[in-house]
Amino acid sequence: MIRINNLSKYYGTTAALNAINICIGKGVIFGLLGPNGAGKTTLISILNGLTTFQEGEILVCDLPLRKNLREIRKRCTFIPQFLALYDNLSVIENLHFFAGIQNISGTVLQNNLDYAITTNSLEKLLKQKAVTLSGGQKRRLNIAIGLLNNPDILYFDEPTIGIDPESRNDILSTIRSLKKDNKTVVYTSHYMDEIEKICDEAAIINHGEIIAQGSLDALLQTANDNSAIIELHYSDQTSLHLLTDCIDTLQVIDGSTLKLKQQNSTNMSALLKILETKQIAVKQIRYQSMDLESLFITLTASENSHV
Amino acid sequence: MFKAMLKKEFVLVLRDKHSLAALFIMPSIFILIMSIALKDTFSDDRAFIRYNVTDNDQSNISRSLSAILDHTTNLQQYDHAITDSKELQAALNKGLHFALTIPKGFSEKFIVNTSKNLLRLDVASEVKMDMLNLFKGELSNVLMQIRIEQMLQQFEPVVPGITAQINSQAIDTSDLVNIHFNGLPPNKIPTSTQQSVPSWIVFGMFFIIIPMSTIFINERKQNTLMRMSAMNISIPILFAGKIIPYMLINQIQVWLMIGVGIFIVPFFGADALTLGNSLTGLLLVSTGLSLAAIGTSMVIAVSVNSVEQATTIGGILNILFGAIGGVMVPKFLMPQSMQMLSNISPMSWGLDGFLDIFLRGLSVQEVLTEAFALAGFGIIQLLIAGLLFSRKKRNGI
Known part of the structure; x- marks a missing residue:
């Protein structure tokens, strides 16, 4: 549905995006992760034709973006990070206005309005002015406006910022429900648990480059290093560093914490024996399975250390 | 759209x-x-210049001056009595435009044709020059009229009936000029x-x-x-x-x-x-x-x-x-x-x-x-x- 080949975008001589390659299939919910300034919003803006790019090629619905922007826009929608709606118009007036400027009318308008309203549970709020809605309700209206053209592709730019957990869950289930309608979703967020909850695939972007990409399961599997955290009744980091000479996969986190990567019964019993010999008491052993957040932090931290 | x-x-x-x-x-x-x-300001029905006369002379000429001013269309007599200079100052601050003082001995000086400082005129500070000139013009007309009447009275014994003859040839200045505002119909x-x-x-x-x-x-x-x-x-x-x-x-x-x-x-x-x-x-x-x-x-x-x-x-x-x-x-x-x-x-x-x-x-x-x-x-x-x-x-x- 979306194919990005070697996309680069420069602000002067600084690369905001550098040789990005992404492929997103139809009906996939795709998460785009990255720290602030990584290039997520730039990429979303480019995909919506709001920002130009210098190199590479983007195909949306098999059409080159540059030449078919108007046509592509009719099949896509952009739900921006900030609430892009009119506070002084009611919910239904906002919906009618944004449908009107897209020349949606007649039966199509009625069907699309019904779809946008029911998908976002706005039935009881139609006559209320947007300014009087809660943060979560405004977010739902923001999404409903995006559904008015019944798009094939939806770009969500951090749509759950600043709302309560209940509203957040409602929005996430709304987005998840779009999958059953075979919609393609590109979703950026700072919240890793959201990506884990709703996305099928994800890419991690940092300093304008994709540093990991694939299905969530594959990403987590590759990243999972089967490590164990050993907490000690001890506080001498220098002495602990001597232990790393004995076991290669051992890492000193701080004066009282060790991390044993790729742990197994052999290296774990070797470590425990050494600790017993040195009369260092073990407080707790935790076996870690890596979640998306850990993966994100590990990857972006190692990237940052190379910069 | x-x-x-x-x-x-x-x-x-x-x-x-x-x-x-x-x-x-x-x-x-x-x-x-x-x-x-x-x-x-745009109407000729109502006078918009307010004035007051203090007659310290109380002669026939001074009374005549007051009377003629009173009948002038553009002028409106101030409706409060002014008895001293303090009241005069207050009135000039509260809407009176001109205060004319006829000093004692005015008529004698007027008869012998002394034209310097015959009258005193106090003017409100907000009065513009065009309004002052308009009032001075009206005052001059009145004084001229009194002077002509006075001269006719002097000539009457020498040329009997001259007053009546001159009055019969007098013209009505109110309709003398046919005023036509550009772009407006006549009389508008x-x-x-x-x-x-x-x-x-x-x-x-x-x-x-x-x-x-x-x-x-x-x-x-x-x-x-x-x-x-x-x-x-x-x-x-x-x-x-x-x-x-x-x-x-x-x-x-x-x-x-x-x-x-x-x-x-x-x-x-x-x-x-x-x-x-x-x-x-x-x-x-x-x-x-x-x-x-x-x-x-x-x-x-x-x-x-x-x-x-x-x-x-x-x-x-x-x-x-x-x-x-x-x-x-x-x-x-x-x-x-x-x-x-x-x-x-x-x-x-x-x-x-x-x-x-x-x-x-x-x-x-x-x-x-x-x-x-x-x-x-x-x-x-x-x-x-x-x-x-x-x-x-x-x-x-």
Whole structure:
């Protein structure tokens, strides 16, 4: 549905995006992760034709973006990070206005309005002015406006910022429900648990480059290093560093914490024996399975250390 | 598409009480107040110069002077008695324009033809020179009349019947001159309503700067413009979606204010507005003014970054355009250099066009220059706004 080949975008001589390659299939919910300034919003803006790019090629619905922007826009929608709606118009007036400027009318308008309203549970709020809605309700209206053209592709730019957990869950289930309608979703967020909850695939972007990409399961599997955290009744980091000479996969986190990567019964019993010999008491052993957040932090931290 | 934009813009303006007050109520009230306040200035029915005479001479001549002044149309005797100088000062501060003191011994000096410092005239400080000259002229006429009567009395014993003969040849000066105001039918005089309505229509129309720029800035801030961009709304379409509704709002303003001039102002004793001879001219000038006001609004809307800046700059610009353009002080009262300067204000061109239609009764051909100049000014401003906006858009709205 979306194919990005070697996309680069420069602000002067600084690369905001550098040789990005992404492929997103139809009906996939795709998460785009990255720290602030990584290039997520730039990429979303480019995909919506709001920002130009210098190199590479983007195909949306098999059409080159540059030449078919108007046509592509009719099949896509952009739900921006900030609430892009009119506070002084009611919910239904906002919906009618944004449908009107897209020349949606007649039966199509009625069907699309019904779809946008029911998908976002706005039935009881139609006559209320947007300014009087809660943060979560405004977010739902923001999404409903995006559904008015019944798009094939939806770009969500951090749509759950600043709302309560209940509203957040409602929005996430709304987005998840779009999958059953075979919609393609590109979703950026700072919240890793959201990506884990709703996305099928994800890419991690940092300093304008994709540093990991694939299905969530594959990403987590590759990243999972089967490590164990050993907490000690001890506080001498220098002495602990001597232990790393004995076991290669051992890492000193701080004066009282060790991390044993790729742990197994052999290296774990070797470590425990050494600790017993040195009369260092073990407080707790935790076996870690890596979640998306850990993966994100590990990857972006190692990237940052190379910069 | 335009229908949706038109409806949205109307709803947003109608729900903004401040905009409604600035667009419709403020100029209507201005028209009402100014037409009523100035109605006597344009009327020959009521005297507008208030004077008082203190007769310390109490002679036949001084009494005659008071009596003739009392019958002069342009003058109105002050209705409070003034007995001392303190009261005189107070009266001059409270609406009395002129206080004439006839000193003791005036008649003797007048008879022997002593013309220096015969009378004392105290003048209120706000009196302009043209009013002072008018009063001095009236006073001279009265003194001349008394002198002629006095001379006739002297000649009567020598030439019996001369007084009657001279009086029979006297002419009635009130109908001596047939006055015809340019552009008006015979026997019609300009009214305060005809003068005020054009000024305040022009001023009121430019007040769309405030709602238009604040709504646009809010749209920029609330990212609705960005969303519209992503929905294939280009800058020309976006601008057209602004121009059309605000032109309609301006037309509603024009006809509302004309309605106030025709139907409301007469209720308060001032003359009703008449439309002039060219409805097409009126529509052309008001459309040109609309474009000029909308162009200015759009330049402000895309240049500034906050609603506060827009309202401050918009308000200041409006008042400056109005002051320079002859809305607040009529251009004919300005010195030559200021009259030249006033041509830089589009309000001045609009006002000239409206005065041509409302006051001078001219045809559409006579206002084409003003209408096209205003439209050209507006289109140039819109092009500038479009360029500025597309540059801002490239850098992120």
